[in-house]
Amino acid sequence: MDLPNGMTRLVADLGPLHAAQVRHAIDALSAPAPGNTCCGEVFHRHYGGERTGNPDDRTPGKRRADAFMLLVTRGADQIDTDGAVVSSGQAKLVVTIDHDVLTGHTPGFGRTEAGTSLSPHHIRQLACDADILPMILGSDSEPLDVGRKQRLVTGGLRAAVIERDRHCTYPGCARPPSWCHVHHIMPWHNGGETSLTNSALLCQTHHTTVHREKHTATVSRSGVSRD
Known part of the structure; x- marks a missing residue:
């Protein structure tokens, strides 16, 4: 629910087990965190840092919200690096x-x-x-x-292709990125690079069509045109 002050309220109806899991994880991360000389990050492990004596001035509600966001961001990191997890795209925002x-x-x-x-x-x-x-x-x-550490690779490459293509690049198709694969225009097994200039979004149906009918395409900085 979008609130008048620009904030958003999230409400979830959970079964007893799932509610207990969420509550337990948030409670474990929402304890007050006194200030440290190391940095201002309350969830940092502060190796070598000393407590400053400054109290944690966050309200209980803010501590729980911060704990929830820590769970989300760390979970997204793990999902994007775990090839066994099925997802419709990149979990990290x-x-x-x-x-x-x-x-x-x-x-x-x-x-x-x-x-x-x-x-x-x-x-x-x-x-x-x-x-x-x-x-x-x-x-x-x-x-x-x-990103900050890797340039146009793995999840970053998919994000760049989505930004350029916006939807399936097959003529007349507007299926969204979450329905699409990143297709190698020149096949990888024929020496095609895993790069932005050799990639295009294709939905499952048209990915199959392009491979079956051996369609080719031309990529520019602004988009993909089918030959």
Whole structure:
């Protein structure tokens, strides 16, 4: 539920077992965390840091909310690196923003795949903690970089392909990214690279069609055209 102050309220009806699991995990992470000389991150293990004596000024509700978000972000990290987990796409949130907006040279906002707007300040803050993957766009709206540690690989590559293609690239098809695979235009077994310029979104149906009928395509920085 979207609230008038810009916040969002989440409500869930859970069975007894699932409710107990959620409550137990949040309770384990929502204890007060006194200040440390190491950093301001309450969930950091503070190796070598000393307690400053400053109390944790978060309210009980804020501590529980922070604990819930820690569970979400750490769970997303694990899902995206575990090939055995079935998902419709990347679990870690990707926020797209123009380079000039991110650096403060022009006004504007970033946006999530679902269309939610986030301020550049929030994106810079979250990107520093690696809680999201910021996708930086150039002047032609081409992806310049995805993430902080790896450039255009694995989940970052899929995020870049989604940003460029937006939907299945087969003519006349608009199935969303969550229904699509990242297709190698030149097949991997024929020497095709796993790269942005050799990738395109295709839904299951048209992925099969393209392979069966041996369709080819041309990729530019702005999109995919079928030959």
